[in-house]
Amino acid sequence: MNAPFDGLELGYDVPALPGMDEADIQTPCLILDLDALERNIRKMGDYARTHGMRHRSHGKMHKSVDVQKLQEHLGGAVGVCCQKVSEAEVFARGGIRDILVSNEVRDPAKIDRLARLPSWGARIIVCVDDLANVSELSAAAQKHGTTLECLVEIDCGQGRCGVDTPSAATAIAQAIAAAPALIFTGIQAYQGGMQHLENYVDRKAQLDEAVVRVKAVVEDLRAAGLKPELISGGGTGSYYFESGSGVYNELQCGSYAFMDADYGRILDRHGHRIDQGEWKNALFILTSVMSRAKPGQAVCDAGLKVQSVDSGLPVIHGRDDVKYVSASDEHGVIEDMHDVLRINEKLKLIPGHCDPTCNLHDWYVGVRNGRVEVVWPVSARGKAY
């Protein structure tokens, strides 16, 4: 076992190296089931293509140039969306050529950095929900001799960012269209608030309302002589609604590629959990049992520092006999009524919420047929600026 850890002996902390047996991976770490990942990516790509939709995969979930490239090459993704300028910088450096910052950028230094990015060879699109932002973006793009594309963000019912009325959207769109170095490209219309509702009909009802809002904005824009090129939105819990809406033309799904415990529990239109066929769990936290000083209980090495529990505790994959019942900083307590777990036994945890969990890690260890095939950096890990 020592030879593969030369990297670690040099202080180069990677949990695994390509070619290593899966059993030798150091825990806790993130592992990707490459067969499941590629299957999910191909499936979403096929869906988008057969439904005439563009798919812009959401890089805020994986924060990985390598996963994004797989989504483009295997899944036909047209580009990436992300939430922060620092993420956009990582994707641009990594060679991604069509980048939407699906969020507002208001800080002067961040606007300046964003406006430099088109000169790195990438199409850069950003969201706007405030008229005052238009002149800021325009000035920065002019300063750098670049062009920024803009989507007007509308609130689809989540009640967070985005304008509420067609007239507000049109006023911003007109300002963008008139501003030097900016292009009015379309509408950001993501309904994030309904993605995790368990029942299909509840999700559909909320997305139907969002579609009404989007159509009203599109009509108002057209009346003002503006034609949105992109109407972008949709997530893993809703993409079929946007695809069938007749108004959206671009999807922004993220979690479908990895899946997680919270998303996995929502139901498709047949009443089946979406992790039981629609998508496969491709992301796991690999953890080891490191203490079992109490009968009926084991302690593993995966706690709050390797996962976000905002959407609930992780689920132990493929095991009905043991249950992860509490998390502290570095430990997970596992109920093990029949004392079946052994010291150093490895378990695969399906994290409660994939996005903030991935953001805690430096590496994805990609496995197939019991072997480590790739070790990918979480390229934009920690990029929150």
Next chain:
Amino acid sequence: MNAPFDGLELGYDVPALPGMDEADIQTPCLILDLDALERNIRKMGDYARTHGMRHRSHGKMHKSVDVQKLQEHLGGAVGVCCQKVSEAEVFARGGIRDILVSNEVRDPAKIDRLARLPSWGARIIVCVDDLANVSELSAAAQKHGTTLECLVEIDCGQGRCGVDTPSAATAIAQAIAAAPALIFTGIQAYQGGMQHLENYVDRKAQLDEAVVRVKAVVEDLRAAGLKPELISGGGTGSYYFESGSGVYNELQCGSYAFMDADYGRILDRHGHRIDQGEWKNALFILTSVMSRAKPGQAVCDAGLKVQSVDSGLPVIHGRDDVKYVSASDEHGVIEDMHDVLRINEKLKLIPGHCDPTCNLHDWYVGVRNGRVEVVWPVSARGKAY
């Protein structure tokens, strides 16, 4: 404002540089109030010294060689404790010379790495709660020609790791004492389960029970001819109990240095919150308002990727007029009933739980008198192996 961001323009993502005005710090990021930090560190150091206790500051909280050195130089800390071999490696590389891994290490590759560390010039101590671990540690230390010191971990009532009975503790201690290349150094007796109980008397009651357990183990060890050098434990919610116990001689406090919202709410023996005098908040998440498309509400740029909400939402420091009410991946929603917040206005959030929040960040920005004085790496960020 551009000049200080040359670092950022090169893609070197730091939120600030020393000498910069506090107002120019890029958000979201962690900032340290250096006056408050130094005051907390000196205060705990004074307490330990005047009470005849060693203080081994807990590096799992800050994961920073620089903060640890401040704790040693200003606060007289005797060394560090941490939870993972990879953290111990970082502290050893950083020049810390007395390191306790206050946790069990069972994986063969991790044991091998741990056993190398004394040759880097550091005293290395590790916890044991299973007889089978003794021969593993001994073999690895012999292989590397080093010596590992061991504490027997006893369960003080938290019900996680650690043995339950004096006889089990003594059996392990005897095995350690008899094993080549190991030294029996004492007892790890941290009661983590009671640290966050709100009331002083409730905490005292649980710690009183822990002291009974510790004394029983010490008596049993002495009857077997074993003399523990260190009886180590204690946290920010309990250190006065261990100090007055007559049996503990080493404290392991961590959160006192930074404070957080969840710890801040617990009460001292006078019924005062511990963040209202006993300790000062030194750690904040600096965040900016980036959208306010709705009346009564602002949205800031600090969500789940820059903080752990396992112990509750953050509290906005020094503001009674606005309230952080929900967190999503990249956004925080702030209730702002009177619409006082402006775009790009900065707020200081006291995180709910400092340890897993610090672990999300690459940098501490240390500020004093409105200026950035230091920018320290979160040296062991992500070191979970």
